Amino acid sequence: MEDPWHRAKEALGRWAAQQIQDVRILGIGSGSTVSAFIQALARYRQEVPMPLTITAASHASEEQARQLGLDVVPLESLEHVDLAVDGADAVDAHGALIKGGGAALVRERLVIAAARHTMILVDSSKVMNAFKRVRLPIAIIPFGWRQTLSRLNGLGVGTASLRRKGEGPVVTDDGLYIADLAIGNIAVPDMLHHELKRIDGVVDTGLFLDYPTAIWVSDGLTVWRHNETGD
Numbered sequence: 204m205e206d207p208w209h210r211a212k213e214a215l216g217r218w219a220a221q222q223i224q225d226v227r228i229l230g231i232g233s234g235s236t237v238s239a240f241i242q243a244l245a246r247y248r249q250e251v252p253m254p255l256t257i258t259a260a261s262h263a264s265e266e267q268a269r270q271l272g273l274d275v276v277p278l279e280s281l282e283h284v285d286l287a288v289d290g291a292d293a294v295d296a297h298g299a300l301i302k303g304g305g306a307a308l309v310r311e312r313l314v315i316a317a318a319r320h321t322m323i324l325v326d327s328s329k330v331m332n333a334f335k336r337v338r339l340p341i342a343i344i345p346f347g348w349r350q351t352l353s354r355l356n357g358l359g360v361g362t363a364s365l366r367r368k369g370e371g372p373v374v375t376d377d378g379l380y381i382a383d384l385a386i387g388n389i390a391v392p393d394m395l396h397h398e399l400k401r402i403d404g405v406v407d408t409g410l411f412l413d414y415p416t417a418i419w420v421s422d423g424l425t426v427w428r429h430n431e432t433g434d
């Protein structure tokens with residue numbers, strides 16, 4: 204089935220590729236929007252050659268970028284990242300993000316944390332006033348995952364379930380599992396993120412807050428900037 208937001212993702216990818224002007228070291232996240240960006244970037248660079256080194260937050264993005272002739276290096280070989288480009292699953296009015304729909308949240312955070320600036324690309328279906336009735340991805344250690352899930356449920360903020368694919372659990376590029384926490388309302392994202400991080404077995408949550416981030420949104424026709432968040 205075709206993604207109804209396909210055109211918005213393509214528009215964002217094309218638009219973002221043209222913004223990569225004075226960037227030498229680019230971090231890329233993962234997901235279908237980032238994939239559209241990688242495609243557009245490779246095409247744009249054929250027209251306007253420029254020196255560019257890329258570091259990727261997932262094997263899938265790395266593979267795609269390499270196949271399109273882009274130069275990809277591991278994050279740990281770099282001193283810094285000029286700009287990170289990534290997608291998100293949800294964005295609130297304050298620019299807080301929920302990420303991890305593609306199970307790459309841990310590496311995505313590390314790329315974003317290394318970057319001077321971040322550009323987030325989202326289709327307009329993902330923009331909401333506040334996080335209500337959302338699914339928050341949480342990366343957990345496989346060992347004792349059932350007990351970690353119980354601790355997450357014991358917090359009383361939502362219902363946690365192990366993300367599965369076919370017969371088995373989804374396993375991230377770092378060998379972690381993903382617990383999805385269905386939550387009715389995230390009143391204070393920062394507090395919830397820290398509460399969850401304190402739970403034994405939790406590695407990271409999909410709440411991305413307070414990074415110097417510009418969020419760009421598209422409905423497939425135009426691209427516009429979401430409320431500014433301090434970059």
Ligand SMILES: O=C(CO)[C@H](O)[C@H](O)COP(=O)(O)O
Nearest residue numbers: 234235236290303304305307
């Ligand atoms: O956080 C992510 C992966 O971990 C992605 O950025 C997020 O899931 C958005 O994906 P898509 O662009 O396919 O909608």
